[in-house]
Amino acid sequence: MKKKNMGLIAAAAAVVLAGGWYLNQGSAHAEAGPGKGGPGKGGAGGPPPVTVNVVAPQRQDVGVELLATGTVTPVRTVDLHPQTTATIRQVHIKEGDFVKEGQLMFSLDDRADRANVARAEAQVARDRAQLADLERQFKRSQELVAQKFLAQSAVDSLQSQVEAQRALVQSNAAAARASQVAASYTAIRAPMTGRVGAIDVHPGSLVQPTTSLTTITQLDPINVSFTLPESALASILSAQKQGKVEVRAKVTDDSQDVVGRLSFIDNTVDPQAGTIRVKGEFGNADTGLWPGQYVTARVTVQTIRDAVVIPQTAIITSTAGTFVYVAGADGAARQVPVKRLHAFGDFAAVSGLAGNESVITEGKQNLRPGGKIRLAGKGQGAQGDKKPADKGEKA
Numbered sequence: 001m002k003k004k005n006m007g008l009i010a011a012a013a014a015v016v017l018a019g020g021w022y023l024n025q026g027s028a029h030a031e032a033g034p035g036k037g038g039p040g041k042g043g044a045g046g047p048p049p050v051t052v053n054v055v056a057p058q059r060q061d062v063g064v065e066l067l068a069t070g071t072v073t074p075v076r077t078v079d080l081h082p083q084t085t086a087t088i089r090q091v092h093i094k095e096g097d098f099v100k101e102g103q104l105m106f107s108l109d110d111r112a113d114r115a116n117v118a119r120a121e122a123q124v125a126r127d128r129a130q131l132a133d134l135e136r137q138f139k140r141s142q143e144l145v146a147q148k149f150l151a152q153s154a155v156d157s158l159q160s161q162v163e164a165q166r167a168l169v170q171s172n173a174a175a176a177r178a179s180q181v182a183a184s185y186t187a188i189r190a191p192m193t194g195r196v197g198a199i200d201v202h203p204g205s206l207v208q209p210t211t212s213l214t215t216i217t218q219l220d221p222i223n224v225s226f227t228l229p230e231s232a233l234a235s236i237l238s239a240q241k242q243g244k245v246e247v248r249a250k251v252t253d254d255s256q257d258v259v260g261r262l263s264f265i266d267n268t269v270d271p272q273a274g275t276i277r278v279k280g281e282f283g284n285a286d287t288g289l290w291p292g293q294y295v296t297a298r299v300t301v302q303t304i305r306d307a308v309v310i311p312q313t314a315i316i317t318s319t320a321g322t323f324v325y326v327a328g329a330d331g332a333a334r335q336v337p338v339k340r341l342h343a344f345g346d347f348a349a350v351s352g353l354a355g356n357e358s359v360i361t362e363g364k365q366n367l368r369p370g371g372k373i374r375l376a377g378k379g380q381g382a383q384g385d386k387k388p389a390d391k392g393e394k395a
Contacts, residue, residue, distance in 0.1 A: 047371075049331070049374040050363050050367055050372070050373050050374070051374050051375075051376050052325075052327070052333075052360045052362060052363035052364065052367070052374070052375060052376065053361050053362035053363060053376050054326075054327050054360050054361065055310065055314065055358070055359050055361050056356075056357075056358060057309060057310050057353055057355045057357065058308075058309045059306055059307070059308060059309070060306070060307065061303055061304065061305050062304045062309065062341075062344065062349040063302070063303050063304075064302040064303070064304065064342045065248075065298045065301070066232050066235075066236070066299045066301060067296065067297075067298050068226040068228055068296075068297050068298075069226060069295075069297070070224045070295050071224070071225050071293070072223070072249075072289045072290060073223045073225045073279075073291060074217045074218050074219065074222055074223065075218050075222060075223055075281070076192060076217075077215060077217045077291075078191050078192065078215065079212055079215050080105070080188060080191075080213040080214050080216065081209055081210070081211060081212060081213065082106075082185065082188065082207045082208065082209060082211060082213065083185040083209060084113075084182065084185045084208075085206070085207070085208040085209070086109045086110075086186060086207065087206050088107075088108060088109075088202065088204060088205045089107045089108055089109050089110075090107040091105075091106055091201070091202065091203060092105055092107065093106075093196055093214075094196075095196060095197070095198055095214075096195065098193075098194070098195050098196075099190040099194065099195075099216065100190065101190055101191065101193050102189050102190060104187060104188075104189055105188050105190055105196075106187075106188040106201075106213060107186065107187055107188075108188070108207070109186065110183055110186035110187075113179070113182055113183035113185075114183055116179045116183070117176065117180050120175050120179040121176050123172045123175070124169065124172045124176050127165065127168050127169040127172050128169055131162070131165040131166055131168075131169050134158065134161050134162045134165050137158055138155070138158040138159055138162050141154060141155045141158050142155060190216060191216065192218055193220075194217050195216065195217050196214055196215075197214050197215040197217065198215075199213070199214045200212065200213070200214070201213055217291055219290075219291075220283065220287070221281050221282060222281070222282055222284040222291070223264075223279045223281055223282070224247070224249050224260070224279065224280045224289070224297050225277065225278075226278060226297045227270075227273070227275040227277050227278070228275060228276055228278060229274060230269045230275060230276055232301070233276050235301040236262070236265060236276075236278065236299065238301070239299075239301040239302065240265065244261050244262075245301070246259060246260075246261065246300045247260045247261060247280030247282075247297060247298070247299050248260075248297070248298045249280065249289065249295045249297050250295060250296045250298075251288070251289070251293060251295050257298075258282050258284075258289060259282075261281055262278065262279075262280055262299060263279050263280060263281035264278060265278050266278065278299070280297060280299070304341060307341065308349065308350055308351070308353045308354075309347050309349050309350075310324065310347065310350060310359050311346055311347055311359075312343060312346055312348045313346070313362075314360065314361045315338065315340065315348060315350070316364065321337055322337065322338055322339065323335050323338060324336055324338055324350075325359070325360040325364045326357040326358055327358040327373060327375065331373060331374075332370050332372055332373065333360065333364075333367045333370065333373050334370075336352060336353060336357070337352055338350040338351065338353060339351045360373070362376075
């Protein structure tokens, strides 16, 4: 019984000692305060600085572009038909040839046409001979009238015959020219410079005006046709009023841009699709664009001069608006409101920045305004080496 009482006394003494130690420690922390090593903000026990990457904004001209998928279409395509019924005498071209304007392509059997021309010319020659004879008679009759050997009525009759014969000569000369035109239809020439398509006729084939001989497609220059949303109509019309509107086309992602100009804006908006049809004209001497190809077309409707460009990863959008974090000189993060003017690829032109800030691109998800930061590496993260493209493109 005595041993049990001694154990209870020892336990009570231990509790008293522990309580005294706890009170002494609490008193010491109250005296020290946050500025003397306590757990308050900025003390040794506060949150550590956030490691961030920063990038310096770039200044450059940024083109505001509209992106669309277009189709390469020729400026002109001609389906060749004969203008007379005849047989093919000779084919002077091959399928796929490039021909120049005026080049001979097909020769038709022209024997009947040449005979008609010879007959018409002979008729004109006969009429002119008769006219010459009547003119001589008329001149002689005038001399006889002056000598009182012939009545004036006879002279007037001869004059009428001369005038009628002159009209007949003119009529037959016109008929001769018409026969020459008809004969020219037997030589079919290229109406323009372009590329020849498939040829479905051969020497000896009987052709008539409904027969298609071949097609010629103009390849230089060439058009790219595409549609834009009707919301872009105002900006396109405004750009066109200011001068030449640049259009760029790219066949594949790896190919180089082909630069042309806006050549056509349709006069109506498609009410079903809510789009407007436009065309760009391109020089195509190297035939890099081919009719029927699908291409990516970009229209530059505005150029933002000396814009501040930052990576889009730096921009934060919240209920409070759009902003970025910048690294302050005091080692703290500062929130700066910005407005996205135009986005292109991984970058965006913005307003609200002077251009000399250090914009935080990575680590911003852990930041609060005024929070302490530590720059990764030497103050320039992986994003710091990334440069925006010279020309903007729609994201």
